[in-house]
Amino acid sequence: MGIDYYNILKVNRNASVEDLKKAYRRLAMIWHPDKNHTKNKSEAEAKFKQISEAYDVLSDPQKRQIYDLYGEEALKSGQVPPPPPSSSGRGYYSNNYYNNNQQQHPNPNFRFNPRDAEDIYAELFGGSDGGGGGSGGGRRFKEGYFRNNVNGGESSGSGSSVKKAPAVENVLACSLVDLYKGAKKKIKISRTVLDSSGKIRNVEEILTIEIKPGWKKGTKITFPEKGNQEPGVIAADIIFVVDEKPHDVFTRDGNDLVMNQEISLLEALTGKTVELTTLDGRNLAIPVMEMVKPGDELTVANEGMPISKDPRKKGNLRIKFDVRYPSRLSAVQKSDLRRVLGGS
Missing domain, CATH: 2.60.260.20 (Urease metallochaperone UreE, N-terminal domain)
Incomplete structure (x- = not known):
């Protein structure tokens, strides 16, 4: 029998027109290419086209009669298949039917003319004049009629326009x-x-x-x-x-991470090891060997933010130093400093 339209719509063979409409609406909401956001867009389009064809055939009394009697191939070709050798009289190709009807097509002038998928969708969802013409004002499936235009709306060949709500x-x-x-x-x-x-x-x-x-x-x-x-x-x-969100230690500057580090005047003159915990939980110990002046910056390569286009690469970590001066010095301390630094 070829394609099983009843199975495609998930209805039984006694389904009423109302049953067919409900089944079509439910499946169209799943497979309509504008509603289905799977990665395989071509699969959604094929499924939607198949659903539309099944509804087209089963909702049309003449198409459904020929399909029920002879199957999809006969429906589309207009050629009645020969009777099978079995004489059981059961099934779609009943010998009794052929004997009684002399193997003639129920309607010799019938030509299969499938309706456009979008026309069907518009008719059942109220998006057109509801006339459901076979080749009238609907957008064409093959031409990608489900694509939104750049102005955020969709338009059909009938001149109607469907607005898209603002993002x-x-x-x-x-x-x-x-x-x-x-x-x-x-x-x-x-x-x-x-x-x-x-x-x-x-x-x-x-x-x-x-x-x-x-x-x-x-x-x-x-x-x-x-x-x-x-x-x-x-x-x-x-x-x-x-x-x-703000972070307690780091701020971001492009792909770099920046942190402020306060050190004492003694540490600025004699050196220090800066210890910190990275954003991924690693503990770093960064030695500062050179003398640090207020406003100096130390760059640690490849310890900044990942670069989104290539997360294996990172920006830099920049440590900005602020030298903390003592609030007061005793006479002895001043004397010692003059002695140590006086010749510098």
Whole structure:
């Protein structure tokens, strides 16, 4: 029998027109290329086209009669297959039927003319005049008629225009550790959707965001059409914009990490080992051998933030020194300093 249209729509063979509509609406909401956001876009388009063809055949009494009697090939070719050798009288190709009807097509003038997938979708979801013409004003599947235009809307060949709701932006607060190591955040949203019957209902959904090492403040993550659904309006995109929480030790400057380090005057003159814990939990001991003047900066290569385009590479760590002078010196200390530094 070829393609099993009943199985495609998940209905039984006695399904009414209303049953077919409900089944089509439910599956179209899953596989419509504008609603389905799987990585395999071609699979969604093929599934949606198959669903539309199944509904087209089973909702048309004449097409359904020929399909039920002879199958898909006969429906599309217009040629009645020969009767099978069995005389059991059971199944779609019943010998009794052939004997009684002399193996003639129920309607010799019938020509299979499939309706456009978008015309069907528009008819059942209220996006067109509802006439459901076979080759009228709908957008063509082969021409990629599900693509949104650059102005954020969709238009059909019939001249109607479907507006897309403005994008909704939300702040995604991330710690510097999240942006250094990468993280996964799950965010619960509440939105309105159209069910298979076209009614609006509230649902909750979990959106998962994979934060990549090295992402910067201002990075945007877009979830297409995850906003509220309303009749006649394409749902808004939801956009999360990365923001950076302050860190106790480090600040970020591009791909570099910057930290302030206060040292005493004695340490500035005689040297010091700066000890710190990195954002990924490593303990570093950085020796400062040269004399440090106020405002000096020490650069430690490859200890900054990961570079998002190549996380194996990192920026630098920059240590800015602030020399802490003593609040007072005794006469003896001053004398000792003059003796030690006087000849310098």
